Amino acid sequence: MLPDELRAAVENLAAVPHLLVALDFDGTLAPFVDRPEDARALPGSAEALARLAEPGAAGAEPRTTTALLSGRHLESLRLVARPPEHVLLVGSHGAERYSPETGDEPLTLTDGQETLLAAATAALRDITAAFAGARLEHKPSGVVLHVRQCSTADGEAALSGARAALDGTPGIHVTEGKAVLEAAVVRVDKGVGLDWLRRVSGAGTVVFAGDDVTDEHAFSTLGPDDLGLKVGGGETGAEFRVGTLADVTEFLNLLTSVRRL
Ligand SMILES: [Mg+2]
Incomplete structure (x- = not known):
């Protein structure tokens, strides 16, 4: 069951002329899984998003x-x-963008950024070689160390090794989430990404839901008429919170019924 205050806030969105609903994916629509490529949104949430x-x-x-x-x-x-x-x-937290009107906005790196990315990749590759279960994900804007499949001790050691190798390197921006550490050579965050979505959609009011510390950048851009929804525990600047991904499905179904009247 959704909290009454949240239900009331969703019902208030019925009259908004143009609403943007932006959603994080992993941990918000899709449960965490061992292999990132296996993640899928809960069917009810995927259907609500489409409708x-x-x-x-x-x-x-x-x-x-x-x-x-x-x-x-x-x-x-x-x-x-x-x-x-x-x-x-x-x-990539805002570095890559797609809209139906403009298509993909590709990301291009400067030579300096390419060099930094190669250095960060080499440093993190050494760490994945040292800890069983650690793996790398390559993005156009950076490289990500995943430790979800490590033992707790190995995961912590791998992350602290990565911090020691990368922190303080000019031009490399280190961000940590749940069992991940990302070294990006492009400075963006989800606040930048949400600002772009607001601008390109032309929507006057925004809903954003997310579960991780990186989502806080997006929550911090929300105004008094917007709605921020934090999924799960942890500190947040979001106005509302739900406990589970099934609650997110219920939230999206309510939003869909309110907006499609
Ligand atoms: Mg997430």
């Missing part, structure tokens, strides 16, 4: 725009989320 902003009659202005805002790179996000074409996408 919420289904294109209407030709020429009709959309009342609701939907978007995924993820730390994954765009290719990986598409593979696991299989979003309908009308869903806007932001990958």
